[in-house]
Amino acid sequence: MAEYDFDAVVVGAGAVGLACGYALAQRGLSVVVLEQEAAIGQGVSSRNSEVVHGGLYYPTGSLRARLCVVGRRQLYAFLETHHVDFDRCGKLVVAADAAGAAQLERIYDQAMVNGVEGMQRLTRAEALALEPELACEAALLSAESGVFDSHGYMLALRGEIEAAGGAVALSTPFEAAEPLAEGGFAVRTGGADPAELTCRYLVTAPGLSAQGVAAHVAGFPAETIPAGHYGKGMYFRLVGKAPFARLVYPPPIPGALGTHYRRDLGGQGIFGPNLSYVDHPDYTVDPDAAGEFYGYIRKFWPGLPDGALVPDYAGIRPKIHGPGEPQPDFRIDGPEAHGIRGLVALFGIESPGLTSSLALGDEVAGRLGL
Incomplete structure (x- = not known):
């Protein structure tokens, strides 16, 4: 059996990459997360609304719908356990007129299909009783929505990876990867101290760089990389x-x-x-x-x-x-999409990716058969 430097390499130390590393570490794998910046979470993860989304809007059966609801439940539990600050303040979706009120009904119905807890329809008077300065004709209340300290969350994920014996390698840009004949990958990194390491599994979750990273995995079919x-x-x-x-x-x-x-x-x-x-x-x-x-x-x-x-x-x-x-939906591309065993590539992980991150990590582990 082949010997590897790490069981898994994850590219990208934003919330989703760290959550993938955490999920793999929790399954007993040795993990290194590669990050080109000098600190974690410097891209999409540090420049967003820090909202915990309820999961109201997303199409029936989509990854976004399923992973947002599951991930939101996981996220609150993780934040509590790790003493990361959050406020489950609730969210009002407001309609300014009759057309907007009809749209609220469609959102409510979708939220029910998606299994979102704590949803309430509110009349104008009920909404104003909660928020007197509001102007609306009707509203929905999503009691499970909130805000949280996303950087504190990422620090906690990093701590869990390191506590499990893994590493987060900062200022270590991914340069290229090549599948090995015996399985696994040779991964080349750049920066001030370039290196090559081997791993059994490779997960690419670098946010804005997803297309460029995929293009530098040897044998990754270009036609499967979304624009x-x-x-x-x-x-x-x-x-x-x-x-x-x-x-x-x-x-x-x-x-x-x-x-x-x-x-x-x-x-x-x-x-x-x-x-x-x-x-x-x-x-x-x-x-x-x-x-x-x-x-x-x-x-x-x-x-x-x-x-x-x-x-x-x-x-x-x-x-x-x-x-x-x-x-479109989240793209979580495993071997069925690109034909490379042991590789999962993520594309288009925008909102509600932060809320969904722990569930995304579990989904990636499942796609790797773990």
């Missing part, structure tokens, strides 16, 4: 007192859940993200976009004062659909 797109979302922070205790979301827009409100764990109000497609990762926040935000937010919070929004941060989502195209 990648950068979906940029900007956030604005509210100056002054946060108006709502709960998350507030309008009904979703094509390709995203829409610009929403959250009160972060520090008690400040944040609005975002919007969605635009860009040619390359660009994390600038255009102050002129505030005008668009004011108009959108005042549909559900007419009391938003002039001058109260300040630019905060931007994130990039690793989309595998372009503008105007339907949003």
Whole structure:
């Protein structure tokens, strides 16, 4: 039987890559997680809404629906056990008019199909009793939605990997991998201290770099690699007192859940993200976009004062659909897709990937037969 340096190599130390490493380590494998940056979670995982999603919207039978609900339950339990800060504050999905109210009914029905707990239909009066500054005709309450400390979560995952004898190798970019004749892979890393190591299993979960990493695995069929797109979302922070205790979301827009409100764990109000497609990762926040935000937010919070929004941060989502195209499911490609034994490649893991991360890790382990 072949001897390997590690049982498994995971590419990418964001939330999903770390969760994959954790799932494999929990199954008794020796694991190393490769990260090109000097710290964990520097990409998609550090520039998002830090929302724990209930699992309301996603199509029946999809990976997104199943893994969000299962992953959300796992996530709260993990956060409690590891003393990571969170607030299960609940979420209101609000409708501004009769058409929006009809859309809420469809969302409620989908949430029931998806097995989401704690859902309630609210009249306008019931919604305003919870959040008096809200403007809406009707609302849904998702009691299981919340916010959490995503960086604290990733640190806890890293700690679990290392406690199991694994490693997270920072400033260690993945360069290439080649399947070995006897099974497993030779993996080449770059950076200041280039190396080659061998492993039985390879998992690629590098977020925005998913297509490039897959293309550097020898024998990975190019035609199976989905086209990648950068979906940029900007956030604005509210100056002054946060108006709502709960998350507030309008009904979703094509390709995203829409610009929403959250009160972060520090008690400040944040609005975002919007969605635009860009040619390359660009994390600038255009102050002129505030005008668009004011108009959108005042549909559900007419009391938003002039001058109260300040630019905060931007994130990039690793989309595998372009503008105007339907949003596809998560892509978790095993040997049935690319023909390479022992390899699982993840593509398009955007929202609700953070909420789903522990379930994604278990799914990857299952795809490897573990």
